[in-house]
Amino acid sequence: MKALILSTVILVACLVSCDYPTLPTHLNSSVSCFAVSGENLFVATQGGVFLSSNSGASWSPSGLADVQWIYSIIANGNDLFAGSEYAGVFHSTNNGATWTNDTAGMGLTNVSSFTVKDSCVFAASGDIFRTTNDGVSWTVVDSGLPLRAAHTLASNGNSLLAGVDWSGIFSSSNNGASWAAVNSGLTGWYFSAISSSNDTLYAGSYNGKVFYSTDNGKIWFGIYIGLTDSLVTALAVHNGDLFAGTHMGGVFRSTDNGTSWETVNNGLVDTYGYKPDVTCFSEFNGNLYMGSYGDGVFLSKDDGASWIQINNGLGNW
Numbered sequence: 001m002k003a004l005i006l007s008t009v010i011l012v013a014c015l016v017s018c019d020y021p022t023l024p025t026h027l028n029s030s031v032s033c034f035a036v037s038g039e040n041l042f043v044a045t046q047g048g049v050f051l052s053s054n055s056g057a058s059w060s061p062s063g064l065a066d067v068q069w070i071y072s073i074i075a076n077g078n079d080l081f082a083g084s085e086y087a088g089v090f091h092s093t094n095n096g097a098t099w100t101n102d103t104a105g106m107g108l109t110n111v112s113s114f115t116v117k118d119s120c121v122f123a124a125s126g127d128i129f130r131t132t133n134d135g136v137s138w139t140v141v142d143s144g145l146p147l148r149a150a151h152t153l154a155s156n157g158n159s160l161l162a163g164v165d166w167s168g169i170f171s172s173s174n175n176g177a178s179w180a181a182v183n184s185g186l187t188g189w190y191f192s193a194i195s196s197s198n199d200t201l202y203a204g205s206y207n208g209k210v211f212y213s214t215d216n217g218k219i220w221f222g223i224y225i226g227l228t229d230s231l232v233t234a235l236a237v238h239n240g241d242l243f244a245g246t247h248m249g250g251v252f253r254s255t256d257n258g259t260s261w262e263t264v265n266n267g268l269v270d271t272y273g274y275k276p277d278v279t280c281f282s283e284f285n286g287n288l289y290m291g292s293y294g295d296g297v298f299l300s301k302d303d304g305a306s307w308i309q310i311n312n313g314l315g316n317w
Helices: 013-017
Strands: 031-037 040-045 048-052 070-076 079-084 089-092 113-117 120-125 127-131 150-156 159-164 168-172 191-197 200-205 210-213 232-238 241-246 251-254 277-284 287-293 296-300
Touching: 031 287, 040 070, 040 079, 048 070, 070 113, 070 120, 079 113, 079 120, 120 150, 127 150, 150 191, 159 191, 168 191, 200 232, 232 277, 232 287, 241 277
Parallel strands: 031 070, 031 277, 113 150, 191 232
Antiparallel strands: 031 040, 040 048, 070 079, 079 089, 113 120, 120 127, 150 159, 159 168, 191 200, 200 210, 232 241, 241 251, 277 287, 287 296
16 A cells, blocks of 8 residues: 555454444445555445545446445456455456456355455455456465454465454464464454554454554554543544544544544544544545545545545445
8 A cells, every 4th residue: 555554354244233223225335345456446335346546436337237235356466356245256357347257166154254365365255365367266274263264364474464353363474374373462363353564463352442563563552541432443544643433433544553543533424423444545635534434435634623524326325
């Protein structure tokens, strides 16, 4: 990602397991993930993939509308990979104009997260899969991981990181050939976001806490004083500030590396009395973008001080 933006990976299990209020039927307003490819910004939604070529001023469909839910999306060079609900991985080589369902070795599984390392694409669906040939085939790489429980992925330098349900965080230094737990200093075992920035790792948990590590996860330190929401679902660093997205609490910002936090929800739309349920962040053209469950995409041009909703083309508003 550009500048200091984190390669934030969202644990999409939150989207299907938490107790949400009933929302209007605006399928495209539930945004799971962003991907940046050149001057194009993509979002994965409950109604397929959408593309903006004008920094979010408008969105247009970019395929997979007939797939029940697109949970994750990532760009690797000129290729796009989209992870779906129980339909495996879809692959596009032309900015989403057409897609192929590349599931050889993986099957029709629920793909919640991607990361890229050394030109390999990794996908989490409980198991972790790796492709070295742009999705033509996938291989399970989960030696040392608890059975079928990995749903969050990130990469940092020579390491891969995986959030594993109820088992904490695991690390691999050999492209997934083997994994080992890296939980020293962590409290809580369900990590919904793992991200990296300038060789610092950040992890957000379902118990409302954020941790950081400067040694690839060997030791973690808590930085959560002032965080008041019970679920941290997304993390980003933008222009030196650390942002935490939460479940129905909106966005928190720290300007002192996590020593203290403040809410930055000006302009965020309430849904049934709640702030938007944040699912993901992305930096694009120097601005910060936020995706949400049920409220679409928001944009901040002033480091989170204010937000505007930018859903033109995403749904019926």
